Amino acid sequence: MKRFFYLILIFLALWMAACAPQGFEKTQFGLKTIVDSTEIEIQFFSPKIARVLKSKTGFDFEKQSLAVIKGPEPIELKTEAKGDEVVVSSSDVSVHLNLKTGKVSFYTLTGTSLLNEKEDGAQFIPVKDVDEDSYVVSQSFVLDQDEKVYGLGQFQDGKMSQRNQELYLLQDILITAIPMLQSDKGYGLYWDNYSPTYFTDTEVETSFRSTVGDCVDYYFMYGENADGVVAQMRELTGQVPMFPYWTYGFWQSKERYKSQDETLGVVKKYRELGVALDGIIQDWQYWGDNYHWNAMEFLNPEFPQPQKLVDEVHDLNANIIFSIWSSFGPQTKPYKELDENNMLYDFKTWPLTDKNVWPQPNDAAPSGVRVYDAYNPEARDIYWKYLNQGIFKLGVDGWWMDSTEPDHFERVDSDYNQKTHLGSFRKFRNAYPLLTVGGVYTHQRETSTEKRVFILTRSAFAGQQRYGANSWSGDVQTDWNVLRNQISAGLNFSLCGIPYWNSDIGGFFTGRFPGGVENKAFHEIYVRWLQFGTFCPMMRSHGTDTPREIWNFGKKGDWAYDAIEKFINLRYRLLPYTYSTSWDVTANNSSMMRALMMDFASDKKALDIDNQFMFGKSILVCPVTEPMYVKAKHEDNKYTDAKEDFSSVRSTNVYLPAGAQWFDFWTGEKMDGGQEVEKETPIDIMPLYVKAGSILPWGPEVQYASEKKADDMEIRIYPGADGEFVLYEDEGDNYNYENGVYSTITFKWDDDRQTLSIADRQGEFPGMLTERQFHLVLVNETSGTGLAESAPVKTLIYSGKAVSEKL
Incomplete structure (x- = not known):
């Protein structure tokens, strides 16, 4: 009897030992362990970035990331065992590893759950990759029911949030596959695999499944907000260099100019017409x-x-x-x-x-x-x-x-x-x-x-922002739905940390508009597409079948010509703002095209809006994405029998995000956020709103970006909130800025005191203006707005020393 009792005790001890969590090993950068023949390692690359690496025991491989250029850092970590879990914490985030199941979870230091793997969420299915042993690898996560996620590159399906769908991440002419997403909860996840990959989101799980891989390898990034996630992604995969100043002007292109005389002739014609132009592109052959x-x-x-x-x-x-080509x-x-x-x-x-x-x-x-x-x-x-x-x-x-x-x-x-x-x-x-x-x-x-x-x-992949590249959305069809879908495509692309993107203004293939520029229906969609392009990082007219140069749309006095010229001029007047925004991208990890969730995360209505965005941090843009003034038959996917009808002015609904007041850019009218408004949109107006507290530098009217020095600059102030703007200037090209050869001037608006303060100029560069005039404009319904000249409240001479003006 006693012997039987001892056998029971031994059995229980062995059973408990078998069921007990396995041990773990602390490492220089985190910890590692083995759970059910799966090796799991957690590495901290910074206090906000943790890498999770899982592989099968006994499987030898070397993983050198192509996208990630940052290495793990020896930072101060706190590690403690809690029952079945081991918790490793940095100064910003805690990673929980279940030693029985291998499940990894991420929390804030205050205990708020950020992201959880699914139980048994990692899968390794053996495959042969040519003559090498490998796996189909996947990892599943469980998201909150109302959580929204963004990114994954460029998909032209009109979706802002990427929930409730399956996407095949494979580079294609219209798809840019980037296996990186970010959540409205303030974290990002980069799946470091380069093979064709399925992203699947259902009510049960969210997963990445790659065709081939030696390991499950992903990076968790805690940014607290969308800008923070972008910053972590760039810290991980590379920072953004500056483009030349001229690249933010207007570009003309087509498929294709067939001789050097034709190419040069386009530039000459723009100069003869007095329409601004900075870039010409010579296509193939x-x-x-x-x-x-x-x-x-x-x-x-x-x-x-x-x-x-x-x-x-x-x-x-x-x-x-x-x-x-490649x-x-x-x-x-x-x-x-x-x-x-x-x-x-x-x-x-x-x-x-x-x-x-x-x-x-x-x-x-x-x-x-x-x-x-x-x-x-x-x-x-x-x-x-x-x-x-x-x-x-x-x-x-x-x-x-x-x-x-390719x-x-x-x-x-x-x-x-x-x-x-x-x-x-x-x-x-x-x-x-x-x-x-x-x-x-x-x-x-x-x-x-x-x-x-x-x-x-x-095309692009994670990390491409470090290579001075601007992506475009591919050879898209000219169609109103396609135009609208460009907006969410560009925004999700930008949320992957790559800030420079554009589309072919007017669409590449114009076959749905028979007759091309002879078809007035094409005139209308081209004008609206160009208005959208004015507020993309690159403003580039391009396509096949149908010429796009401004003279193909008539002459001065014709509605299409005038609307095109108006927005080209607007692009150039905004150059000081745009170039300073590009510096904010390089110096402070900002983004140029900003999904509304970036700046208005607390406004639930703004989180899934797919047809509006911020250009920089001041200007709300709502492109017009439906025909209004040219009626055409739409049969068999073609727009025919076009007839103009300007007998009445149409309108577009715009949502003004909560948490700010807004000024109509065109009229100066001030409105509260948190409401939808109806904006009249004649053919030469696209809804634009400026956030209260914004300070916009307004450049001179020019024919090319560097034609005039901005020694007589208008500074537009939009009251209703405190604001700040940093005006960045440099030589316009070369890399001297990397060695500090540039200047910044910081403007601050104190709304209670109605006072604008201009700080001492910081830095210098060859050719810098040492003295200039600033014309200060307090925007309202009676001041000059839009492209109209404004009546300044005050004009001051600025010589680089701090000055303050009450308006």
């Missing part, structure tokens, strides 16, 4: 036929003197960038060198090999164009060698890197099985744009610092 695709040489006889083209554009005080034709020098070194892929890309497929001439098919291995640093060296020799030496001002996703049509296993320098194409697919864009940025900076790198690119 200046290299000749498709066998010479992306030759990085001017082999087309219509471009006989490329140096003369660049010089003459510069003589007209404009700038020019050229289209380059692929090469078989008769080009780069192709031959890359092919000799086994640095080209074999899959269907653009242009296709069928001689009947646009845009190939029949005598240039099959093209044989192949994409290069941008994952290989030696291939990136070869790419830059020919780019430098053939184009950069001409003094060009930037790059249009097309097809950086174009990939069949998507069969044999394509994904191809070897890159790093591994299978499947394993690293989504990071391709990061590597190819990064290669050009890095090489240009190593070659010269006289010009800031400017890259216009069709």
